[in-house]
Amino acid sequence: MHELSVCQGLMQQVEQVAAAHGATAVERIVLQIGGLSGVEPPLLERAFEIARAGTVASGAELEIRTGPVVVQCQECGGKSAVPANRLLCNYCGEWRVRVVEGEELLLLTVEMDM
Amino acid sequence: MCDTCGCTVTPANAHLVQAHGKLERTADGKASVEVLAGLLHENDHQAEHNREHFDRHGVLTLNLMSAPGSGKTSLLEATIEALGSEFSIAVIEGDLETENDADRIRARGVPAVQITTGQACHLDAHMVHDALHAMDLDGVDLLFIENVGNLVCPASFDLGHHVNVTLLSVTEGDDKPAKYPVMFRAADLVLLSKADFLDMIDDFDPDKAARHVRELANPAEVLTVSVRRPESLQAWFDWLRATLAARRAGAALTPRIQADGLASHSGS
Numbered sequence: 001m002h003e004l005s006v007c008q009g010l011m012q013q014v015e016q017v018a019a020a021h022g023a024t025a026v027e028r029i030v031l032q033i034g035g036l037s038g039v040e041p042p043l044l045e046r047a048f049e050i051a052r053a054g055t056v057a058s059g060a061e062l063e064i065r066t067g068p069v070v071v072q073c074q075e076c077g078g079k080s081a082v083p084a085n086r087l088l089c090n091y092c093g094e095w096r097v098r099v100v101e102g103e104e105l106l107l108l109t110v111e112m113d114m
Numbered sequence: 115m116c117d118t119c120g121c122t123v124t125p126a127n128a129h130l131v132q133a134h135g136k137l138e139r140t141a142d143g144k145a146s147v148e149v150l151a152g153l154l155h156e157n158d159h160q161a162e163h164n165r166e167h168f169d170r171h172g173v174l175t176l177n178l179m180s181a182p183g184s185g186k187t188s189l190l191e192a193t194i195e196a197l198g199s200e201f202s203i204a205v206i207e208g209d210l211e212t213e214n215d216a217d218r219i220r221a222r223g224v225p226a227v228q229i230t231t232g233q234a235c236h237l238d239a240h241m242v243h244d245a246l247h248a249m250d251l252d253g254v255d256l257l258f259i260e261n262v263g264n265l266v267c268p269a270s271f272d273l274g275h276h277v278n279v280t281l282l283s284v285t286e287g288d289d290k291p292a293k294y295p296v297m298f299r300a301a302d303l304v305l306l307s308k309a310d311f312l313d314m315i316d317d318f319d320p321d322k323a324a325r326h327v328r329e330l331a332n333p334a335e336v337l338t339v340s341v342r343r344p345e346s347l348q349a350w351f352d353w354l355r356a357t358l359a360a361r362r363a364g365a366a367l368t369p370r371i372q373a374d375g376l377a378s379h380s381g382s
Contacts, residue, residue: 002235002236002266002267002270002271005234005236005238005267005271006153006154006270009153009154009155009156009157010153012156013149013151013153013155013156017147017149021145021147023145027144028144031153036295036296036299037270037296038266038267038269038270038296039153039270071331084295084296085291085292085293085295085329085330086292086329087295087299087329087330087331088329088331095328095329095331096331096333097331098331099331105152105153105154105270106150106151106152106153107149107150107151107152107153108148108149108150109146109147109148109149110146110147110149111140111144111145111146111147112144112145112147113144113145114145
């Protein structure tokens, strides 16, 4: 359950952003979490309920955007959406691929009252 | 395009986080600030400091990860036994409780600092930084950080180390890499440990385990080892010698996944 650690890091950043803009309350937080990030969105949502207590984001809504894992083949150049545990090119079966989507663990935006 | 390095924005996924200006107004008049920072920014920042500290001392730092009971401490004992006169070795041990593992290492005459994490299921860069205050790195060649036994959480935290070494004991099953893809994708070297048990079990195929690692697009070497068969450890020792030599020759080593992130970032 490292999602609580990740969430505490998130809250630090949100509080810094809120302080930098003189916000009175954070209303909404948007994240992008990829399938290879090692973070499970439902667990992060539950951790958020705990981590937000007593912060400037105590009433904030959390939106988590997810997307497919996409690899690009280093042999044929094809791009494939693939399962997280089978990163093979859909066109030629090659394993020498580069992950181009799916590793994201990003704070995208913070919406707040100012 | 983002505040931090090591983020995972690549040219291919940049459209997911495309900038439309730093500060916008939402439909109902709230202020919306675009941040685009990695959620592990604090940890990654500390990790970079740790890595600079290791680099200043010319130390090669290895993060040992595996499930509990895969033989990390036994591997360290055997490595100290074989290489203790060739290299100066130090160890940081991570466990939820007890000094037991650090005591085992100290009994071999090697300095060891125990981190007890309490309830935390992984080490992070700040814990390692604190441990470094209790450790003299002058003259040290190899620093092993034995992470908390766990195939999930430790993979997400850069400690500032140079390489990830992941153990998979043969009693765990050869499909472990497919079950824990984030962990095995991050491995710079995979050691199939407790290989002496291969004689007793018929459902672990080292080639199949290696195939599962390839299916994670990971070119890492996969070695079969047993601390009970010292000759099987030679390839591991050779890998350590070669990696330390590469490090000393100026190779900027960062763990596989973090290195990927940096490369893709500079290209964006």
